[in-house]
Amino acid sequence: MAKYPFNILKSLIPTKITQNQINIYIIIAVIIGFATVPFFIDVDTSYFAYYLFLTFLFIVIAQGWNIVAGYAGQISLCQNSFFGLGAYTTGLIWLYDVTKTGYYFDPVVMLLSGLVPVILAIIVGIPLLSRLRGDYFALGTLGVQFTVTVLMLKGGAFTRGADGLHLPSVAFESMLPYYWVGLLLALFAVAVVYFINRSNIGLALKAIREDETSAASRGVHVLQYKVFAFAVGASLTGIAGSLYGIYLFHINPDSVMNLNWLFFPILMCVLGGNGTIMGPIIGAFALAALLSYGDVYLLETHPILSGLIIILVMKFMPTGIIGLKDKILSRR
């Protein structure tokens, strides 16, 4: 009966561990790892925690662009107006006391901040996406984003112009809720893209990206799916904008409709690998590191450096960091 203990051990380990299960265990381990970070380091004083918060925020906006451009293949250049609109929705609801709820990290307000950009996305998306293709769509969205910025600047007493909205910052207690909510939103955004990718919708979006005409001839309702992807991207970006607005407590066109919020998601997606799930995540970690640590160690030169890094990455690995794996594997 010497074999008996080994049998018990054996029965504990599943007979066949598939790659899929390993991936799930890794993902759970990583999530638990990030979720427990606040127990090991002091979130309020650590710069590393700020870096992680920024990364989570970036993951959300990167996935928002990923679904429009990476999966549906429509280059949207008005993500910053969705971001700003999310932040403004949060700020306006809070200041004008619309929903009569708690406001500070209020899920209702965050949800509404995700909904308002959807309305804009549908209003501008239907005419633009039905009439314009490719580069012309990109140019059209660029026009939309400038118009929205001017509307916010010229909103008069309602949006308070260039000075913007000042939220009651007495609500601030600790960075801890920002960290948790950021992580939760990042997980949510990744999950949204993951499940859309696995569903029929994902298949339709990829078909549109590859060849719009043949997708249409196969019975894919092209406009409907494009507007859907545009709206989902807008919603994710808007929710991220809401979180950033709560973080800043001061919402003005210069801070939340800055063109950086337009370029960052593009940069992260292409840096990591556009049209993949891991790509934007890797891109977010890389860009947040460049921006947050660049600010500390290379105060004056870091914008020049970021420009040069973009050029070099695009020149030498245009498929992004995730494409590097395939390159190395194929070389072997």
Place this chain on the structure above:
Amino acid sequence: MGEFGIIIQVLISGILFGTMYGVAAIGLSLIFGTMRIIFFAQGTMIIFFAYICYWLFTLIGIDPYLSLILLIPISLLLGMGFYYGLFKEAAALEQKEVSLLIAIGLMWAVENIMTRVWTADPRAIVTAYTSWILRPFGINIPFTRLIALLIAVLSAIGVSLFLKRTRIGTAVRAASEDMESTTLMGINPHWVNAVTFAIGIGLAGIAGVGLATVYSFDPMYGFTFVIMSVIALALGGMGNVFGALLGGIILGLIYNLTAYFIDSTWANAICFVVFLLVLMFRPQGLFGGAAQKV
């Protein structure tokens, strides 16, 4: 001068103002034609050449208009260098975001280098003739703006002659219609792209001199400039040299009239709305004939 005189004045300065955008739009149009990207760094390059012109004037004392002789060859070479150094690999790819991002990276880097070298304070070139004003029929036309208009028109004629009369110009026109077939005809796509880049940046050099003599400029002005040029491009229609120039002039008129009658911030919004309407209902531009393949 009565109300009517003021409106004439607004119109004239709109036209003079718009030609600068027109010149930038010609460059954008050429690069868009062959590479299918909006070259976002165009405005920043214009500002860069304005600074070079400023340096030549303040350090060595070369007259801004005379410095064109030096700046045009430099900018042509720089354009070719940009293509072979930065865009060559990306141009062959299916994903246009890659080239677009290189342009954005270039814009970012050059903008910040300029901020480091020349600081963010606005600069302007003041020569003996900066304050000269011509007064035909009681309308004020600053001399430098008139020269800027002249330079713009001359460069538009030059580019148009180059495209129509030379072999490589014909190749550029063919490539902007159908790059694949042009390559099959034995034309090297890299050479065509490099030539368009050279002309695009060359025009940036010319516009830079025009800008430096007329307005004060700062490193961050480039992005605003390129956006206005994109609107001018859409108004004039892609791949139409004189259309781009006229588009710039129309944009200048729209901007100045709305700025005069309403407010200058709203003028921006109205320009963008016009831009959106033109994109949607006349994607071939205001002067285009048959609808272009989109």
